[in-house]
Amino acid sequence: MRASSPPSRREPHNPAAADDGDEFRFCTTCAFSQACLSQGYAKPDLTAFQALIDHVGPFKPGEYIFREGDAFNAIAAVRGGTVKTFITDVAGNEQVLGFHLPGEVIGLNAIHPERYPCNAIALDTVTLCRFSFHQLSLLAARVPNLQQQLFKLLSLDIGKASLLVGDHSADERLAAFMVLLSQRYAARGFSATRFTLTMARADIANYLRLAPETVSRILKRFRSERVIEVRQRDVQLLDPGRLEALARPVLRMI
């Protein structure tokens, strides 16, 4: 599909991608697992929970994780790498729905239709923790905290989309995109001010509903204004405060 940059270029800023399949380590990166550990489940529940987990991957860049219309059976938490979800519209154009970083969950919107309503592909080397949703919900009926956690996870995803729904300027949208990326990386223990864009400019533009040229021009301006430094896909936030101020109308974090 796209010729990806070599992994060696990305790893310095994305430590998770360098993890191996350590059985214990993943528990600090998956949302469910975090919840389990933090809420002190009974031992039997925890082992029942771990029995549902299926470590899959690695997926190579451009490889499909699931396709639109596939039968739904599992949700998954990203362990390493970036997953892009998208649909293909009537004209055959791609419409990017989101990017999913380590620790984030994909497949939640497939529960109701019982089919995946979008495609998911790996942007770089991706590894996942896959959970059989059927078994997970059976367990959730026995373990109230797990049920709560699932409800939370689903509820969280409902509001998420509405962040980029507003009619904001291209500047505001791109600033918000960078700020959110920064926060999401920071939440997983990565640097909040230095990271690597794992997606192409065209993907960013598509996601933000802008033209790639517009993204390019705005990044150039941000750089000339000393707000960020961009070189290829490596980004450094020079003035996070100004970036957040720009993004405020979008994120409306009062």
Place this chain on the structure above:
Amino acid sequence: MRASSPPSRREPHNPAAADDGDEFRFCTTCAFSQACLSQGYAKPDLTAFQALIDHVGPFKPGEYIFREGDAFNAIAAVRGGTVKTFITDVAGNEQVLGFHLPGEVIGLNAIHPERYPCNAIALDTVTLCRFSFHQLSLLAARVPNLQQQLFKLLSLDIGKASLLVGDHSADERLAAFMVLLSQRYAARGFSATRFTLTMARADIANYLRLAPETVSRILKRFRSERVIEVRQRDVQLLDPGRLEALARPVLRMI
């Protein structure tokens, strides 16, 4: 807030608004209740379920149902009328998030933050079935089908927002808005080709991220092209096929 049209003008096309508080009737309009009846729950579960229901309202036009930041305790299904949800951005501008018709559920995005992330007000005379979410989830742990139903409901809401997220033309967005309204009314047994807009042009425009003037102009053009007939807030779809064709890029119903 806004001076609403008198109820007498709306009722012919919105039969639900004319219902009185009949205890049995509501069971055919609430999503949960429908699920209960269709899946044949055991009698004790059904009565336990009904004990959670709180009939509230009527709310008058412009009255708040909940406000952004309020502590979350309940989700609610609309029984009659239309609920508008919106947030207020940093500049104090309203941003409409959605309109909720009879049979639809509000408050799902409040589960995670445990606070309502938006405001909800009645556009006309609104009645609700309110469910204590805490008790509902307790019951869900005992009644697997109810848990499934809740998961479905939440999952459904995740995908819903992404319909209007794309970068589509004003024509396409407005056409899609009309088609979706039509389908939602039809799903509840109302006419699919004749209905009344319970929201102001400004609300429609705001929701679609357009200027009110643009909505007005497009409606005029649609009318001149014999696609719809509009007189004040009464709408008639003259050529649903063409409208759906226009909306296709947005709804991408293949």
Place this chain on the structure above:
DNA sequence: CGGAAACTTGAGAGCCATCAACCAGTGTGG
């Protein structure tokens, strides 16, 4: 009847997409 709100209509401006060309890095094959 009068005032306010909602809606419509028109003219002009601005943001961003489109089109086109160019540049840079990468892989390939002769």
Place this chain on the structure above:
DNA sequence: CCACACTGGTTGATGGCTCTCAAGTTTCCG
């Protein structure tokens, strides 16, 4: 080793869709 193609990214010029501003019209309700 270098020409070549290819993908991704950048830069410039132009045009169009939609917003904004302003005024007029209709509807509604006290």
